[in-house]
Structure formats: C-alpha cells, structure tokens
Amino acid sequence: MTATRALGVCYYPEHWPEAMWPEDARRMTDMGIAFVRIGEFAWSRLEPARGRLEFDWLERAIDTLHDAGLKVVLGTPTATPPKWLVDEMPEMLPIDVEGHARGFGSRRHCCFSHEGYQRECVRIVTALAERFGTHDAVVGWQIDNEYACHDTARSWSAPALQGFRLWLAEKYGNIDRLNFAWGNVFWSMDYPDFHSVELPGLTPSEHNPAHRMDFYRYSSDQIARFNRLQVDVVRQLSPGRDVIHNFMGRTLTFDHFKVGSDLDISSWDCYPLGFLEDRLEVDDAWRQRFMRTGDPDLQAFHHDLYRATSKGRWWVMELQPGPVNWADHNPAPRDGMIRLWSWEAFAHGAEVVSYFRWRQAPFAQEQMHAGLLRPDSVEADGADAAKTMSEELARLDLPPTETAPVAIIFDYASSWAWETQPQGREFDYFRLIFDFYRGLRARGLSVDFLPPDTSDLSAYQMVIIPGLFAWNETLVTALRSYTGLVLAGPRTGSKTSSFSIPETMPPDLPAPIIDVTVSQVESLPANCPVPIAGADGTLKFWREFLEPGADCNVVVESQDGQPVLVRQGNFHYLGGWPDSALLARIINDLGQQAGLSLLALPDELRVRRDGAVTYAFNYGERAIDLETVGLSGTYLLGESTLKPSGVAIIEA
C-alpha cells in the first residue's frame, strides 16, 4: 500500500492583481504543488458591508486554480471579522484579564462566547458553502485559522461570564455541589448561587485552582463548540470534502482532541526557527546551535501529536519557507532545511505539506515573512525546496505510517492544571512531556500520542504517563489489563478531576496496579537538583517523597536515600522530573525490558522508524555516518554519509 503524499501552498488571490493569478497557478503546478489553501482572511473582501456578498472574485480565483489542475482548500474567514461587523457589535471583542477590550486592527478580535459573533460566522460560512461547497476544485475546508493564537482562548467578557455561569449550572446542578467541589469553604469563597460566580479575574491573592480549572475547561469547550458550528454547516453543504483546522505549535489552551474529533484532518502550522527562538526552554548554547535548523525534536513532537488528534489523518498546513517575521530573531534557514522539514513531516505520516506562503506580501503585518516567491515574484529559497520535494515524492513509493512501539498519554487538561498550580516556577506540562519525548527520540524510538481517555493500550510495548493530573476510569481500566511496561509520574494522579488531592493520596491508584504513596513533594530551583545514587543523573525542578508498599520495589534511589523510581509488576512510578541522564538510564532499562530496539543518537541526528522504513535527518553541522549508529539497509533516498540538512530513507 502506498500513502498519498503531496505538496500544497497558501495563497491569497485578493492580495494580487487578478491578471497575475493564471501565471501564479501555472507556476504552482510547475513546482509540483497540488493543493492550494485560500480565503481564510478574506471576509472584508467577501462581504465589504453587511449583506453585500462579493463572491465572484473568489469564484474566478478558484476557477483559475482549478484550470491549472490545482485542488483547493477553502478557508472560512471567521478569524478576521471585518470592521463594520465589530462596529455593529463591539461587545464581540475579547476582554483581557485586566478588563481591556482587545480591539480591531489585527486578527482574532472575537470572543468565542459571543452569540452574535457565532451567528455571523454561521451566516458567512453558510453563504460560502452554498456557493462553493460543491465546486469541483474544492476538496477541503479549513475552519477558521489557528484557534487560540495570540492568547485568545480565554476572554473575560460579559458573554463569557454569562456562558461560564450556565456551563457551571449545567455541570454542577446546584451551587452547593460547586461550593463543595471547589472547596469554597476555604477563605469564605462560597457562592450564594450560580449568578454570583465571577470569572477568575484580578484578585488580591491567587484564585481557587478549581475555579480557574473550570474556567479553562469552559474556555476550551467554547472553542470546540464554535468549531462544531462551522463543521456542521460545511458537512451539510459541502459533502465529501475534508474538514480541517490548522492548529498552532505549543498551544495548549484548548483541547485539540475535542476539536480534532470533529475534523477529518488535523493540520498544523510548522515554524521550526520561530518556535525554537520564542517557544522553547533551552539554554543559549542550544538555541545558537540549532538557530538555522530548528530544534531536532520539536517538529516531530507536533507531527506525532497532531497525527493523534484526528485519528491519524494530518497535514502541515503552513511550513516555514524562509525567515519569518514574528520571533525575537528571525534568521534564514540553513541550506536544505526546508526540504528536511518537508520530508520529516512525511516521515511522520503527513498527507500534505503546504508552504506558507506563495509570494511574500509587500504590505501589512507579515511583509517580512518569506514566501516561495519574493515580493517581486522571483523565486526564493523555498521554491527550490518545493521543486526538489515534488521530484523526490514523485520518484518514491512509501508505505503509510504504522503504529509506534511507544505511546505517551497527552492531556490538555493537565497543562491547565499545572498552569494553574505549578507549585514550582518551572513546572510546565508541555516542557515535562517534551523532555520525555526527547528522551525517547534520543534512543531512536518512534512515539504515538494518545488521548487521556484511551481505552486500549495493547498495541504498545511501553506507555509513558508523565504529569497526568487526574485519572479517568477508562484509562485506569485499560491499565488494569495492560501487560506492557508503564512509566508514570511525576505528579500523575495527584489530583481529582475537581482539583483536590485524592483521598487515597497520589498517585491515586489501586494497590493491584501499584501500591505507593506520595507523602510529600517539593519544587526546586534549577541549581538545586537532587542527585541520584550510584549513577549520573538528577531530579530537577520537582521531587516527590515516595512510600512504597510491600509489593512495590525501589529501582532507583536518590543519594539522600529516598526512593526515586519504584516498580510493581509492569508499572513504574517516577517520583520527580528526571534530567536527561536519569531519563536516558530509565528509558534504556525499561526499553530493554520491553524488548524495544534502542539506538543511541547524538543530539543532532533524529530518525523516524516506521515499520520497515527508517527516515534519518541531520540537524547538525557535520556529516554523520549512519552505520556508526547502527542504521543500515537499502537507501531509497540519500546515503549512509548523511550531510548537514541531509535526509536518508532506508528500507530494511
């Protein structure tokens, strides 16, 4: 079986004279591009004033692309409501925690809880889907754009307050249950009724974490609900088309599994250099080392995550084709990296890799963001990469992606929990999960992410569950019958879903699974780690004091004699945040027990092992001999000496 793999590009016909469109379309086709995403910010040109729909230009644009043999993904323009709409209903603006409206003039100036805005979105999407839903060229829809970007998942607006109160009323039924669940007896925080509950805004001291947690859940639910409104319209009026959203990187303020479950395809916007510069806690030397390549694990992490959110089908909707405009520093990618990033996405199972954008816009906010073409239509570096990719894709038949040997449970709610209650400044859920992910990748292991309510783990040889704040019955049931190795902790099972410490104490598991109690925890500054006994490695940031039961054995101890890793049967509990040395040791030991095939990869070499095919990527500055790390087979692409920015595809 051969997987479909194709290239795409993001295009804004409204930005360019109509006379340029046919030539643009021709050049796209020549470059090997198959998919074009258009329309997702065009509301003011589709409806310049209320009710004045001007769709003809869009039809001509779609026709032009169609004539050139291109397939169109049509974006709904709801991330950029036009000025006339905002002036009609200014209370649709999102309100920040200080009470300031975040106004018109950029994008995402809309509160997900505002019903008028929701109504208007359904109206414009309906009109678009009626007109274009069955157009032959339209093969997919992108709903909105980058939900929650620019910190817009949460709004402290009047509609949000009203919505939150209703959501709470529905969840708790009566106010006593809310007061009990939140522990409002503490500090006399009892609410007399649902109508008196406030949003967690400015208060003298910190909020009740249960209150914040429910507000974050509500805010996430609003996005899922908003997305569904549009999905329903599109599915009805545009049958047979793929419904897609383009998620951002390291955005955790809403549950992507929930949104993704309403989609056909999850896609994401992949900016390796911008993300390394602005969105990752690494030291200066690391940032400098990978400045022009991106972090070696961050792209793969998101590829694997978004492969999970819509059950396997996923795209890269936007791939960085050169310097971007929005990070603190915006260097140019190293030669070959655009191709490497493209191949890495396909290696992790992407159906389409789409570059952002066709031609660099000379005006407005993103004028310093590279495109495949320069503003003067001359080809930029990305164009070469696209051409090379289309040639290589055409040449190679590669199988679809398979299940990985290792799974990590990924839970958006846990990120809200530790955002609410880090307890130590560094305790961040993404950061914790990413450390485990990097540790697995350093051993050459391929990883699947799973949602927290996974009911069947049997496909995996090893399951990793760090930082899961609260268990759910489905997962616990799955664990009871699971026979592979499990590694849980730190903080896993340390709360109830109501954000309390469980009555049976963390990790809140029945003794048959593991009989251990976390009696106390501590958070630690970076310069005060806890050394491990008899080996390299420390616990950093976080340490738990464990009391193992009779059937629970201590596997790793700290130098001060406390249990660090304990084991009962196939279940391991880790009482702290491991540094890379300790994590390497644990993964090595458990991996060997689980019968996994382990490699020892240098930082700059990463592989994706997918069934019989191994993909290798060199993020480093020196050529690497792949045989020295144990890789061999038939080279479908590349060779055993993997140059900087090099890609190799090896069949066993």
Added chain:
Amino acid sequence: MTATRALGVCYYPEHWPEAMWPEDARRMTDMGIAFVRIGEFAWSRLEPARGRLEFDWLERAIDTLHDAGLKVVLGTPTATPPKWLVDEMPEMLPIDVEGHARGFGSRRHCCFSHEGYQRECVRIVTALAERFGTHDAVVGWQIDNEYACHDTARSWSAPALQGFRLWLAEKYGNIDRLNFAWGNVFWSMDYPDFHSVELPGLTPSEHNPAHRMDFYRYSSDQIARFNRLQVDVVRQLSPGRDVIHNFMGRTLTFDHFKVGSDLDISSWDCYPLGFLEDRLEVDDAWRQRFMRTGDPDLQAFHHDLYRATSKGRWWVMELQPGPVNWADHNPAPRDGMIRLWSWEAFAHGAEVVSYFRWRQAPFAQEQMHAGLLRPDSVEADGADAAKTMSEELARLDLPPTETAPVAIIFDYASSWAWETQPQGREFDYFRLIFDFYRGLRARGLSVDFLPPDTSDLSAYQMVIIPGLFAWNETLVTALRSYTGLVLAGPRTGSKTSSFSIPETMPPDLPAPIIDVTVSQVESLPANCPVPIAGADGTLKFWREFLEPGADCNVVVESQDGQPVLVRQGNFHYLGGWPDSALLARIINDLGQQAGLSLLALPDELRVRRDGAVTYAFNYGERAIDLETVGLSGTYLLGESTLKPSGVAIIEA
C-alpha cells in the same frame, strides 16, 4: 522566674466533617499542643446570608477543643468578607494604582477606607464577641489576618480618595500649608483646595515624594484605625482576653508599632523557606546554601522586631511545618529545622509557637501547603517536630527574655520614604537595616528594635540608627543625654518630616551631638563600590560626601580620600552603605569601645545570648564545635558539637 512557653496550631474545623473534630483535638493534646487558633476565614459559614448567623457549629468546635483541654484563639473573619456582602457593596473592593478593582475570589478583597465594610466588620465581630467573648476556652482573639498581605495596604478607591482628603485637611488645616509643605510650587503642582487633591496614581512622570509619603502615612493610619475598631469591640465584650494580630514577614507598608500598641500580643507568620526564596536580596549561592534551612538571620530579625511592636509580648502564630505553596520554589525543610525554628522563636522570647496548619487541606488555594498531618491524617514531618518540642519545653525551665545590649531604631515611615525616593535602585530600608542586623549577629550580639520615638536609650550600650529619614524631637532629646555609642547613617536625618532636605543639611543634628554636613550623595551600581583606605571593605550602593566640623574626627576614609566614618564623642556618622567587611570592622571597633562581648561566628552559626543563657543554632551542613567560637557552660540542651539543624542551650 520562668517564662511560659507553649505550642499552638492553626485549625479549621469548618474544613472537616464534625465527626473528625474530637479525634483531632485528642491528637493535638497528645502532641503537646496547648493553643488552637480557629475561625479567621469562616465568615461565609458563620453568616451564609445577611443576618443569618450560624454560630452553633463554631460553638461545638470550641467546646470540642475545650473538652480536650485546649485553649482557643478566635480569629475575626474580616479578611474574607463573603460574596453576598461584596455584591451588596462592590465599592468596598480595593482599587489598584491602575484603577482596576481587585475582586472577590481570594482574600483581602476589601478597602480599609470603605465605611460600609468597616461597619460590617464591627457588626460581625460584635456578634462573635457577644457569643464567644466569655467562653472559658477563648483565651485570645486574633483580629483579622495578615494586614496588608498581597499588597493591600494601599487602595486607589473613591473612599480612599475621600478619606485621604479629609486626613490631609485635618493634618494641614489649610491648603496653603499643604502646598508649602509639599513644595508644590515645583512644577505648578499647587492644589486649589483639599477637594482637588488626587491620590498619587498614574502620572506621566514621578509623583511629588511628599505627596506619596502622606498617602502612605494615610494608608498606614487606616489600618491602625481599622484594627482599633475591632479591638474596641473585643475588649468590651471579651474582657481579660489577649488581643493579637498575626503580622507577616517583611511587610512594611503600615506602621506595626501603631497597630501593635493597640494589641496585647504581636504575633507573626514565620515561613523561613518561602521568605528566603521570595523576599530577600541574596545571591544565588546563598539562596542555594540555605534553601532547606532558611536564612540564618531572617527569622531572628522578625522575632526581635515583633517583640518590640507590642512592648515585649509576642508569638509565632504560624510556623512553616513543611513545604509551602506560595514561593517560586517550595522545597522541604531539612531534617530538624522545624524544631530549630521553634526553639529559635522561644530563644527570642516567644510565648507561643503555633504551627500552620493542623492538617493539609486537600482543596483550594493552599492544598500544596504542608500541615502537621497529611490530608489523609497521617502524621507529617511537622508532627514529629511538635512532639519533640513539647517534650523539651516540658523538661526545661528557662528564664524570660532580657534587654539586649544593642538597639536598632526601626522606623516604618523611613521604609516608605526610601520606597518613594530610593535615588539608587537598591536603596531599600529593610535591606539596609537587615545588613546592620546581620552584621551585629555575626558578632554574636543580641539586638532589640526600638520605635523611632524612643525617649530613653539608657538601657543599651550601643544604638544603631541607619537610614532614619527624619528625626523626631523625642529621639533627639534622648540622644542628647545618651552616653552609649551611637552609629547613625547613611541617609539618617536627611529629610524633614515633610520630605524636604533640612535647612541645616543632613544629617540635621545640632553641633553638640555631631558637627558634620553631607554635602553631596551618590548612588552606585553593585559593580562600582567605593573602596575603603587601608583595609578590606567598600561602600556599596550609596556614598555620601562628608564635611566634618572641627570637633568631628575622621575614623575611616575611602581610598579616594573622602571621610567615610566620622566621630564626635560617642556619636558616629557613617556616610554610606557598608559591605559586610567594612561593617564587620566598624561593629568590631565600636563594640570593643562599648565593652560588648563579641564573638566571630561563621555564617551558618547563630546564637541568641539572653542574660545567662545562650542559645545556639546550626543552619549549616556540617557540625560545629561551639568551643571554637568561645561558647561554653552547662548544656541544658544539646552539646558542644552542634550538628546540622542542631540546637544548644547553654547556661553560663
């Protein structure tokens, strides 16, 4: 004579099923606890709706404690007004400098200037005092909780504005006097009348310091006034009980001497690890070194300070019993430290040391704050410490605390002055005083703090007056007749009480006391200190250029030839902020002249010498031989080899 020394604990019966109360009380008694503080956040359970007083549960709780032989300190719940009250009068919320209300949902959501809130507080306290004021178990009252915590001393609310204008009218009589006192001619800041005076809110450039200073005085006065309202009720309705407030650490936004003078007992909430992490300017190495012990001088500093604020009687109301939840990092205390901290408080004269809290709450904001018991009622580390303490206290008869040989004048208004006008980024009053305090302690000297209007200094061999912004007549009169050594400066006497430079120039003292003029000052970054001539040591942060008169001698000079320390008779003026080396030299020289018994203690060893008894505390990681630092006598507790976290009590 033997001092009473006892243990206490903070307890929240409303957080637990009533069925657990008797067992809790029994276990407290078994642990050697004598005092229980309750009730201070319970308003919403004492009055769930306006006028619906539900005091029965509290009576049953008090009775239960009483039955177990425990004494109760009853807190007034005014730091947590319930939601129904805030909804009745939302204008009671404090307003921050940007004009935002700091709302319901945590605690201290109340503006001290709001008369409706004051009235409601008097009402609920009256009802409580009528019901429980003569209950046999109730031996004391805690008024409110941690005034000014969470930056709530100052409010930019409409009631505060109104109150400030009246306060100014009363202080100045007519607006011309205010305009003159503040120097409002500068920048045309004249006010036409008191009704036009604003709070020092957002302005393009900085405020007039005299304006800020009066606002800070007003804000402090409001707290003293608020406290007195409740004290008056309690004294009338609950005669013979001790009236207490629990101050926080390093909180200087109101005058604790003023509040303390209305109390019987000052208490404070002592969190050694949290304070070191969040509230002290020390370098990373120092923070790391004492991460699990707390700073060796910070607890003692507050013990000595709060011993002064209510004329000798003081408690620790809350002592950290394990990791807390609110600092940037929250490590676990080292073994033995809870006992050490307990003993150190008693060494400085505490009557009661009370642990916060009995059982860790599994819910709400402080669920990660340790208690003596874990949430599942299993004993945590603090329980052991309490048991040890109660045994040792029972075994030892120790005399009451005596007057120390050295006094430091401590002035809250000076902290507001230098907060208003640091002139150099690091100039902070607490930090300055703490440096002097640490310097004295490093020489084994015990210290009393004195209020700025002290009229009699004769009990002391040496008096230290750093950074006192303005003299008062009482203190100057006391100095005229004082024959011990005085060390004043830097910045002492550099302002009038109206925040002007004195006509006679700083330090603004008559020539018979000392004839020296500060002709110019400069503030310095940390990396540009002024080296001292002929010895180690520098001036850091702050340097003054001194012009000594004929009878004033230069004792220490800078390498660039400027006088640094000058002396006239018993009076020394120090023209700068000494680093530890210079300060050690000065304290050594002056101490020898004053006939003080000086030790040379390493950083991690601290002693409290109190009459014939010496208490020694090892904050370090290695055992210390106390004989090598010159300590000997009969060991009432411990031995001459003082282990880490060790306590020794030695009788001469």
Added chain:
Amino acid sequence: MTATRALGVCYYPEHWPEAMWPEDARRMTDMGIAFVRIGEFAWSRLEPARGRLEFDWLERAIDTLHDAGLKVVLGTPTATPPKWLVDEMPEMLPIDVEGHARGFGSRRHCCFSHEGYQRECVRIVTALAERFGTHDAVVGWQIDNEYACHDTARSWSAPALQGFRLWLAEKYGNIDRLNFAWGNVFWSMDYPDFHSVELPGLTPSEHNPAHRMDFYRYSSDQIARFNRLQVDVVRQLSPGRDVIHNFMGRTLTFDHFKVGSDLDISSWDCYPLGFLEDRLEVDDAWRQRFMRTGDPDLQAFHHDLYRATSKGRWWVMELQPGPVNWADHNPAPRDGMIRLWSWEAFAHGAEVVSYFRWRQAPFAQEQMHAGLLRPDSVEADGADAAKTMSEELARLDLPPTETAPVAIIFDYASSWAWETQPQGREFDYFRLIFDFYRGLRARGLSVDFLPPDTSDLSAYQMVIIPGLFAWNETLVTALRSYTGLVLAGPRTGSKTSSFSIPETMPPDLPAPIIDVTVSQVESLPANCPVPIAGADGTLKFWREFLEPGADCNVVVESQDGQPVLVRQGNFHYLGGWPDSALLARIINDLGQQAGLSLLALPDELRVRRDGAVTYAFNYGERAIDLETVGLSGTYLLGESTLKPSGVAIIEA
C-alpha cells in the same frame, strides 16, 4: 571671526524667598553667567485661578536679574498646566495605550491633540508675551519644556482619535486610498470610512505597521503644530527675541527637524551620567568604565544633531552639574568633567551652555538633583566648573564652527519605522546611527547631521545613510549629482513611505546609482554574528543577502561567501549591521579614498576637529600623550599631556 560663547543657568525665583533674589543674581554674575532661563514651570504661580494673572513677582524677578546685568530666557509654562485647569477639562489628560488617563501630579499631563488645552496655552503665552515680550532683559523664549519627555508624544485619547481621523482624511482623501496604502486587504482590515479608523491600541496580535507609522507621524505633527502655535504668539508680541526649545537626549518620538525649523535656536538638556546609565545599550564593563564621565560619544552626538535641527544655532539649555535624581544610579561626576562637558559643547558650536540648576531645590521631585549651589546656598562642584569656564571663555577667542567633512543623514521617521518593525529585537535606529557615529569619531572625524530631505550634499567628502527606511525624491536627486563617497545600508530604502516593500526591491535605487538587490534579510541574536572573510569583524543583529548587478562590485564578503559591502562608482551599500571592527575597516578604507584625515583614537579620547582648531577631551582614567595620536600645534588650552577630564585646544 569670533563666535559668541557664554554661560547660562536655570533659575526658579518662585522657589525662593524674594529676599534671596538680588544676592542670587549677584553671585551668578560673579560666576560669569550671562543668561538665565526662568519661568517654564510657573503656571500655577502666574495664574493661581482662572483669569487671576499674577505676573508682578515675575516682573520683579526679571528686573532683579536685569539689574545684575543678566539676560533672561523666559519659558512658557505649558508643560505644567495647573490643577484648576485640569479640573475644568479633565479630558485634556493624555491617555496611555491601555486607556488609562495619566493624571495631574507631575508634569506633561496634557494631550497635544486637545483643543481646549491648546487654546489655554495660547492664552497664557499671549498674556506673558504681552507683558514681557519687549522687556529689555528678555532676549529669548523657551517654548514649553522637553517635548515628549516621559513618553508623552503619543496619546490614545478621544481628541487624538478625532485628530488622527481628520489627519488621515486630509492625507488620503478617500478611504480606498488609505486601505490600499496600508494593505488592509491583509487580515480583512479594511476600514469602511475615516470615522471608523481606530488608534493602534490593544489588539490580540500586532498592528498593521502602516497604521502605526501614520499614527506616529500624526503624533509628531501634533507637537510641531503645538509648538508653532506658541512660536507665532511670541514672534508677534516679542519681536527680535530668539525662540528656543529645549529638546531631550535620545528622544525620537517626534521630528526635531520640523519643530526646530520653527525655532531660532535648538537647545538640549545634556545629562551625561544619567543618559549613560539609563539610555544607552552598552555592556556592564563600559558602563562601569565611564560611570563618572558619561559615554565619550553621546554628548557630541546630540551636540551635532541639535546643531542641525535649527540650521546651526544651538545651546545646551541644561547641563548636569553634579549627581541627578532620575537614573537607576546617580553617581557624582569625576573631578573636571563638568568643565569638560562644557567645553565639548562649545567645541561643537554651542552659543550658550546653561547649567541646570542654580540651587538644588530641597523639596519636591528633583530634590536630589544637584545645582551649582547646595540647598543651603553653599557652592557645590558645579560652581567651580562655571567659574573656571567663564575665565577660560573670556581668555580665548575661538572661531565659529565650520562644516564637517562627513555627513550622516538622520531621519526621525526611520526611528518610528524600526520601532514599529524591528524584525530583530535589537534593531533600533538610534542605536544603529550611534554605532556609525562612534565609528567615525574613533577615526577623529567630525560629523554633521543632515535631515532626510537634504537637497545638496556637495559640501561633504563622505555621506553616510544607515537605516533610512524610505527614500525621498529630493535626496535621491541630490545623490545623483553627488560625487563624494556614499555609504548606505543596512535597511536603507527597504520600504516605501507607505511602509511596503518597494516594487523594485530594496535598496530601491535606480541602477545608475547602484544596481543591487536585497533578496532576503535575517535578524540575529547577539551571540550569533556573521563573520567576515579575511579580516576581523562581523555583522551583528542584522544581515542582508545581496544580489549585485553587473556594474556593482563586491568589496567585502562574509565567511559563508555572501556579499557584505558592494560598490558601484562612489556609492557603497552595506548589507548588515557592522560590529566595531568591521566598521573601523570600512571607515578606514572609504575615508582614505575620500581623502579624509584619519586618526586612530582610543575609546576614551575624543576630538572635535573644526577647521584649524582641534579640541581634545580625555574621558579616561589615565593621561594621554596627544602627540602619539598625531595631534600637534599651538595649545590654546591645555597641553600635549592630556590628563583625565582634561581639555586641550590646539591651533594648527
């Protein structure tokens, strides 16, 4: 021809008892002071209530100064509108970007767009000019004080919004042209009409840069317009007097050329130590090294800049006479530096150097700011400097300043452009220009600044144009006929005036001038510079990828083989931000080609070569032998061994 050079002082008679005025005046004269600036903050004393004008005291003050032979510069008091006026029209307050009014209580609490405030300013200035406009002592007027200080150039007020809309309507004529010019099609930002345009306030993501740019232009224009209102009054009612404004250092939020063109004299407020501490990006070692002297180039930079803004005539209106009160740290100047700073100003052509202030005020905001006298009227260090200066000035006949050999184009709009779109965190226009300026000065070159619309460059041997965001026709025409050497870039010509990338791509110059294309740019963190081939030096912060045309030669290349400096005829384009080593090499090479006389000066030695006269200044801590750097001639002042803080004047 001999230039007039004189001393001045800033004086506030309203701060002192009238009885002190005659003695003050006498002492000023004795000190050699000729000019006194007064009155600029006195509105509340000139008009204590609406319409109650009290000018008599000011007349007595002027008369007193006049009687002592002093000349008066009278300030208009419009930077400090009194409380009664603000209470009459509170909507005159400036509003910050978050919507908060910046209220009364300091200064500059006024929005330049508010018409009522403008009217009131015209009224009070008219009254002053009617009363004092023809007073014999009044030789000049200072309009307002330090425009834009305390970040007050821009206001998000209702009047500003209204004014901005009208300004846009006037500029663009119809809304379609605005939408097109700004590229509002991007993100559906089209405005339906001018009345719907918003100020660039709080938005979820960034603003359209064209929108911000126009708002910054509008804000700058408002200041020029405001200034002109007062200038018109003064010119009419006080004929023959010099009209002056006192600009601040490193203030770029309005176009000083525009304001300066309405003045007779530009003056500036020169605080060398405060500016080094707070307003310059230098490393700690540099800040420490020059802590007591100020940066060796920063004063000269502003002298040269403000010599340009009013076509040659300029003063220092306020010179630091000792420690100031407003920087993070406020050290005392090193001995001799006040004289050095005074002489340096004269060396760059100042007519008057005026010290701020006469006597240190003991009250209000600036009580820690030194004066020539201490608060107790004793002479402070500045007084000595003034006396020395007046003696030396009287002794020396020095010619007026001449045209420099090198010019730098300085463009305020470019600073707004890169503030709006730095693209890399460090890209700041002032910082870039200052680097070039320092590089020229290190070679002993004197510099003139020129406005961006300069039409004739022929007086200069070399013209430097870094970072000019957009060309104007006048300058391009001048360049076409210019035969000296030109050095442009980085980012020069990279935008149109509408903030778009030019159609012909940067640097947007016709091929006859230079045929090169910037195909791509990148911004770089400080630790990732781009090394130059074959020599020391790097590009830091910013690098451009250049495509030179056939007639364009590569002069400098990077180690990775990219052109860095290209040349076509006399025109050089530099594709990046040079570090000091690369810049030194370029200036050396170009300077030699241009036939300039180059020196090689150590960091701490700076010279001003002005025709036949060379002024030398030693900012260092060691004496420097001027002959070793190639300076010789007749010493009018000083000698060849230039001591620390030393000044030498050498005639060829």
